[in-house]
Amino acid sequence: MDIEKRIQGLRDRLQYIQDIFGAKENANIQLLQSKLNDFLAREDSVSPAERVKQLSALEDLFEFLEKKLERELTPMDKVRIVRHPQRVCLKDILENVYDNYTELGGQDEYNIDPSMIIARAYISRRVGGKVHNQPVMVIGQEKGHGQEFRNGGSVKPWGNAKALHYMKVAETENIPIHTYVFTPGSYPIEDNPGAAQQIARNLYEMAGLTVPVITCISEGGSGGAEAIGLADHRMMFSHGYYSVISPEGAAAIEGRLRNGQRASVELIESCARKIKMTADDNKAMGFIDQVLHEPSLGARPEDYDFFKTLRQEVIAATDTVVLNVKGLRLFRAMTLSSRRARKKGKSAEDIYVRWNLSSRAKERLVWRRYQRFRRMAQKAYLDDSPFTERVNNVLGEFWWDVYSFFKYDFMRKHQKKITSVMEELGGEIQVVKDRCAAPFQWMRNRISEGEGETAIDTETEKSLTELSCWDEECDTGNGTYYVSPQAREDRAVTCPNSATHGCVDLWAPDLFGDFGGVCSTCGHHFRMEYQWYLHNVFDQNSIYEFNRNIEAGNPLDFDGLDAKIEKAKAKTGKKSGCTTFEARIHGVNCVVAMLIADFRGGSVGAAEGEKFIRAAERARKKHYPFIAYVHGTAGIRIQEGVNGVIQMPRCTMAVRRYIEAGGLYLVLYDTNSYAGPVASFLGCSPYQFAVRSSNIGFAGPGVIKETTGIDIPPNYHDCHQALSRGHIQGIWDRREIRKNLQQALLTMGGRNLYYR
Template sequence: MDIEKQIQELQERLKYIEDIFGSKENANIALLRSKLSDFIKRYPKLELKDCKRQIASLLDLFSFLEKKLEKQLTPMDKVRIVRHPQRICLKDILENVYDNYTEIGGQDEYSIDPAMIIARAYITRKVGNKVYNQPVMVIGQEKGHGQEFRNGGSVKPWGNAKALQYMKVAETENIPIHTYIFTPGSYPIEDYPGAAQQIARNLYEMAGITVPIITVISEGGSGGAEAIGLADMRLMLSHGYYSVISPEGAAAIEGRIKPGMSTTPELVEKCAAQLKITAEDNLRMGYIDRIIKEPPLGARPEDYDFFKRLRQEVIRATDEVVLNVRGIKFFRTFALRKLKNPNIYVRWTLGAKSKERLIWRRYRKFRGLSQHAYIDNRPAWKKVLSKGMDLAWAIYSFFRYDILGRHQRKISQVVEDVQGELHAALGKTIQQVSRILRELPFFKKEKGETSELTSLSTWEKGSASHTDWTYISPQARQDRAISCPNSEKYGCLDLWAPDLFGDFAGVCSYCGHHFPMEYEWYLYNVFDPRSIHEFNEEIEATNPLDYEGFEHKLEQAKKMTGHKSGCMTFEASIKGLKVVVALLMAKFRGGSVGAAEGEKFIRAVERARLKHMPFLAYVHGTAGIRIQEGTNGVIQMPRCTMAVRRYLEAGGLYVVLYDTNSYAGPVASFLGCSPYQFAVRSANIGFAGPGVIKETTGLDIPPDYHRAYRALSRGHIQGIWDRREVRNNLFQALVTMGGRNLYYRLG
């Protein structure tokens, strides 16, 4: 019976190896297949002694050739490893890494989302004669071992919401958070709260969680990984992958694959290699801190030595994060880092000062990432001048707002309280004096004068005339009639192009349908004339992964737009109100975000914070994160979100305005975390486009699934604007949300 069990185990090992290497011919696999097949044929005729000897020989052969095959693994082979049903899962880790745990938030099929597991666990450590039980919150995607109800670890919005809820519980209890990433990506559903909205919320809150966060990555697919991946220490399993998109998805885009068609295995293999998705690639680029070595061909549930190693690594990582923000730490830090001594006890709870240092170190860690993935073409003197200006603004802001502003606020509050008391005591007398004063000529207001703060934006008289538009779209030069797509539904008559794109600003005069307009239309018709002053225009998008053919595509985009990246940053004014703006241009590679765009966005946010100015993100369109930059692109999601959080916590006013099509990573992070999001009437907003949703879920979505009013109904955006009223509405928003001179919460 033991022989038959061993034969079955060898058959499973062979099947596992064949699954990993797919249809590729391999002499080592062929040898294993041949040897095992021969033994199975001869086994009934052999004596027990010979069976045991040949089984032992086969086991040695399997172990030897598995080590050889390990060296032949390609990036796509590693993708197949992490997707295999025999791959370790989170339940295996909970059973073998932690000493005890209680699953919370629902279990298995009866959970709010079975793809997300939350567990309150503890790790027992014996130092000397004393035993310590150190509690921890464990959060991660669960793929299981072929359990269909787990949805392959693809988490729905409410699963990510559950994860965030228990991160906040861990923060309240002052215990560390260990997150485990086992996901190909989030489930692209826009039902409330919406995939993009919830990931943005998770990133924003994780940036400010005041307990250590340790992340272990096995399969890290884009936004799904980032939803629980913003951590102080990021570890990665040696056979794992971390990528902006799956190799199949990248191949579909590169090969321009239409629905119903399939990509070739060769193209998928090529894209997996180009994306630089392996643990070694990500360690070299700086997006993970350490690699945890797995057994040959990947960790499986019976690899108990691996679980022991994983336990040591997560303990060590948690200790390091805590010691990095503690006061008394020198000898223990030395023992952990240099001697790798696991028998050092570190208390994992943090005090108030340590929590502040933790948040600051987390911000600095992510701020320093992806610096190699863009080009800053500014001359040295200009960089020095820029640093000097930043320092000057920082000093000015400190004295103006932190020193003088604080005293002014106190005085103002005292005066308001005194006035309130006087009004209560002398109300009648003051009213009579005020009535007499208002009758005097020099106190009278002009008839019809209203307060700017309470007036609503209106369509100004004469605004239908093209003379009111500073910029006229080139589409207005077409001498032809254009039919509105809603003509059958609403009976719209054909419009002459010069009228439609000139006088009517691209808006159907019958039904209000918005035709696409160039981003230049907004630059010249929303902001005050000659008020736009661009900065950081020298920062240039590059090809950091040497992705084949991408260099040429970038050059074409730069030549077509006259910009070096897909993000334009500038200062401008709207009816005299100054604002810092980051504009994502759909014309430049679909408005996709890479390292250059992320860096420019962060610098714009920092400029707004230093100058105490409101910050506007105008999204003329974004296709998401630039896949050709791999994790250099996806890391911009947490980087930019952390910059936005720092700005908002300082009291900043952050407004987002969507236009045309806005999808994926940016919407699921630094755009989606704004408390004030609006859309031009023509906008489509969501986490994934219709094609991606069909490919990943098999569902056909309705044509209006991503329309702005759907985003409004689920609370993603706060209003929908007519293009012709954007200038007035933006001014109104800035005035009512911040006031003419007050953009920071000074009270």
């Protein structure tokens, strides 16, 4: 019976190897197949003793060749490993890493979302004859153990909402959070609360959690991974992947595939290699802290030594995060020294570290988390700013730090005293001023009486007697010099709603000129250039662009991306898909970050993320409102790999820091806005608005169809649907944006003070 089990085990191992390497021709796999078949063919003709001997030799051969095949693994082979049904999963980890646990929020299919598992667990450590039971909150996606109802680990919005709820519970109880990422990506559905909106909410709240967060990544697919992946320490299984998109998705985009076309195996393999998604790639780029080495060809449920290693590393990582923010430096040094001794045979469980944090330690934890993500992807963009400009920027930032301290910190602290003194002093000055000015006032009155009437100043006289200026080139004070190129075309334009609303055809000069791209019958908004907003929303001559020399690059040396970036630069005259500037709206200063659809679809990479973060920091230092205008965004730039997707937590943390300092953050969507930016630093704003006829969502119709097999209604992403779901707070007519922004600034922030 034991021999039959061992033979079946070899059959399973061979099938597993064949699944991993797919249809590839491999001499080692063929050798294993041949040797196993030979053994099975001769099995009945040999003695039991010889049978056992040959079986042991065959097992040794399997082990030897598995190690050899391990060195031949390609990135796509590792993707097949993490997708395999025999892959270790979250419930295996709960059973083998933690000493006890209770599952929360449902069980198996009786669950709000079976793809997301939450468990209250504890780890026992025996130190000095005493047992310490340390509680943790374990959160992660589950792919196995009833995979048919777990949706392959693709979590729906309410599953991520459940995860966030228990993160806040852990924060209340002051216990660490361990998250395990086993997802190909979030389920692209907009039903309330909406995939994008919920991921944005998770990122925003995780950025400020005051308990240690440790993350282990096996399969990290884009926004689904980020929903629980913003952590103080991030580990990755050696056969795992962490990527902005699946290799198949990248191949579909690179191959421009449509209508269900399938990419070739060669193209998928190429994309898997080029987007640098493996653990070693992510460790080299600084997006994870350590790689957890797995057994040959990946960890499976029977690999108990791997679970022992995982337990030790999870404990050690939690200890490290806690000790790095503790105030007792001597104790920390002693403990770290003991951990070094652990390498000589001492276990992490032999050292007791309290995981509870004081209020000061919690503040340091959040600050260190922000600094950690702020340092990521710093080499993934280009910055050719002259040395003098960089020096001026540093000096300018220092000046605003000092100015803000005295105006908003020091002055407020002593505001009542200073106000009282200034009022008294002002009263005295006014008396002296009136006495000194009395003789001059007496002389002016006598002169006026002699002339018989008061002189009218020249400007007032002109305004009362001259006609208004109706010339196109006349300065309206609003900067309306810009004329859309579409308005210069002598053609008639048909509204897409003409069949249902009876809209009449419009002459292009009228439609894109006086009408601002808005149908006069139904109000449909045609697409307008981003320059239209620059000239019609902000005060004339008030725009000052900064950080213009930060430009998009090609950090992964992705084939063909350099040419595409250069083409976009030539087309738009911009160096990246984000432009940042200061401007005024009816005299009110503000900082604006604009995502430009004309530049690679408004996709976000390292350069765009860096400019957005710097804009948020500038708005915080200057105490200005911060406006994100989204002319359009197709999501994260996939050719930059994790350099792109890491902008989701990076920018969200910068926005959170700005909002928590009291800033007013407004987001305005136009045209089409999808994916990563909407699911992070845009979607976390408390004040989100949309231009009429815009579309907002997590994934486009094609992606939803390919992922879920569901045909969505034509208006699924319409801004009115987003409003009904609570994603946005209002819909604006393009011609009223300037007025509405002014109203928002006055009512949400106040005329002169934008900080609470």
